[in-house]
Amino acid sequence: MTLIVRGGTVVTPTGTEGADIIIDGGRVVALDRPGAADTTGYVAVDASRATTTAGRATTAGNVAVDAGGLIVLPGMVDAHVHFDEPGRTDWEGFDTGSAAAASGGVTTVVDMPIDCDPPTVTARAVASKAGLARRHSRVDVALWGGLVPDSLGELEAMAAAGVAGFKAFACPSGWDDFPPIDANSLAAGLAVAARLDLPVAVHCELEALGHSIESEVSAVEWAARLAAAAGARLHVVHASSAAAIDEARRWPGVTIETCPHYLSLEASARPEAHCFPPLRDAGEREQLWSRISRGDVDSVASDHSPCPPERRATWAGIDGAGMTIPLLLSTGRLTPAEVAGLTTAAARILRLPGKGTIAPGFDADLALVDPGATWVADHTTQWSRHRQSPYVGMKLTGRVLCTAVRGRMVFSIADGPAAAGDAIVIRPRR
Numbered sequence: 031m032t033l034i035v036r037g038g039t040v041v042t043p044t045g046t047e048g049a050d051i052i053i054d055g056g057r058v059v060a061l062d063r064p065g066a067a068d069t070t071g072y073v074a075v076d077a078s079r080a081t082t083t084a085g086r087a088t089t090a091g092n093v094a095v096d097a098g099g100l101i102v103l104p105g106m107v108d109a110h111v112h113f114d115e116p117g118r119t120d121w122e123g124f125d126t127g128s129a130a131a132a133s134g135g136v137t138t139v140v141d142m143p144i145d146c147d148p149p150t151v152t153a154r155a156v157a158s159k160a161g162l163a164r165r166h167s168r169v170d171v172a173l174w175g176g177l178v179p180d181s182l183g184e185l186e187a188m189a190a191a192g193v194a195g196f197k198a199f200a201c202p203s204g205w206d207d208f209p210p211i212d213a214n215s216l217a218a219g220l221a222v223a224a225r226l227d228l229p230v231a232v233h234c235e236l237e238a239l240g241h242s243i244e245s246e247v248s249a250v251e252w253a254a255r256l257a258a259a260a261g262a263r264l265h266v267v268h269a270s271s272a273a274a275i276d277e278a279r280r281w282p283g284v285t286i287e288t289c290p291h292y293l294s295l296e297a298s299a300r301p302e303a304h305c306f307p308p309l310r311d312a313g314e315r316e317q318l319w320s321r322i323s324r325g326d327v328d329s330v331a332s333d334h335s336p337c338p339p340e341r342r343a344t345w346a347g348i349d350g351a352g353m354t355i356p357l358l359l360s361t362g363r364l365t366p367a368e369v370a371g372l373t374t375a376a377a378r379i380l381r382l383p384g385k386g387t388i389a390p391g392f393d394a395d396l397a398l399v400d401p402g403a404t405w406v407a408d409h410t411t412q413w414s415r416h417r418q419s420p421y422v423g424m425k426l427t428g429r430v431l432c433t434a435v436r437g438r439m440v441f442s443i444a445d446g447p448a449a450a451g452d453a454i455v456i457r458p459r460r
Contacts, residue, residue: 270292
């Protein structure tokens with residue numbers, strides 16, 4: 031099947047331009063002038079109903095999606111999700127997690143090794159999780175391997191099994207089976223990661239300093255110093271403060287992400303907004319935006335970390351898969367190209383082949399967005415298992431109408447998510 035996405039405003043590596051996107055075999059094969067692609071004999075599909083209509087048309091022939099008036103973004107590569115499978119599909123799972131992700135233009139997720147049972151700290155666990163992702167996800171998946179003191183001997187085997195990097199905690203994670211890393215073990219793990227040329231992601235808070243900004247900054251300095259000594263790539267996850275970003279920028283080989291909740295939510299006692307590091311005050315939020323404006327933040331990730339309702343009062347985690355692109359667009363602070371840059375940078379950081387760009391030869395991972403659509407997030411717009419997003423009630427501008435993964439329509443606003451089970455598990459380019 032050939033797919034043409036016709037007449038949209040396309041965000042490409044060289045800028046934003048009107049274009050027709052020609053897709054064959056799941057990859058972009060060409061970009062043409064808007065309206066120039068020949069769609070004679072194609073089945074016409076409206077973007078808002080693309081899931082059902084394109085699915086029926088697949089057996090009939092080629093498909094042309096009308097993207098007139100829409101922005102076409104490269105699908106988001108969300109490098110920080112907790113989908114909790116295997117073992118805790120009552121928390122989330124690849125099925126509902128990928129539905130939530132696809133609803134917001136996410137086409138690739140990188141699943142964390144914690145919160146699942148067993149945690150992803152062995153090559154065997156990597157292989158098991160990869161099989162579940164292929165069967166149950168509708169977006170493509172890459173995997174983090176766990177770096178804990180007892181997994182040092184498994185790092186090379188996990189790399190051979192395809193992980194995109196390793197994840198460690200500088201403080202207790204909340205799970206006994208995923209203990210924090212000590213300095214000697216982190217140094218040893220960084221040395222292995224450097225030899226494998228894989229990044230190490232670290233949750234940067236120190237137990238002795240709690241959840242303060244000082245704790246975050248001190249943990250970044252601790253991890254970055256060890257990474258520099260090892261010649262390793264360090265990725266600082268979910269930075270909540272400008273000072274942590276400033277510290278990360280002092281060190282070579284360090285990348286840093288923040289999250290939409292730190293950019294858009296007020297500090298709150300609401301259980302849905304409980305997370306670590308915690309939400310900061312309005313002044314700190316503005317300082318985060320200043321770091322984004324000057325290019326000091328590499329990427330934005332959701333840190334989607336849901337839980338069952340009975341755990342909501344104590345669980346620290348945001349239910350937010352699929353909300354990053356709408357939230358960033360709604361601020362009015364970023365152009366579509368800037369949003370695309372922040373939401374696809376993980377493809378570069380993790381070296382995920384074929385991802386993060388609309389250009390010939392890349393996977394046809396697309397988010398078709400109505401930039402003028404205003405809507406209110408509520409429980410009917412959420413697709414996660416428990417629909418406990420702290421964004422419920424927010425009025426947003428800019429809505430994802432449909433999402434395509436390798437040319438397959440996996441979500442449209444009128445029809446909802448397509449059937450799961452057509453995902454691939456991505457190995458990093460080595």
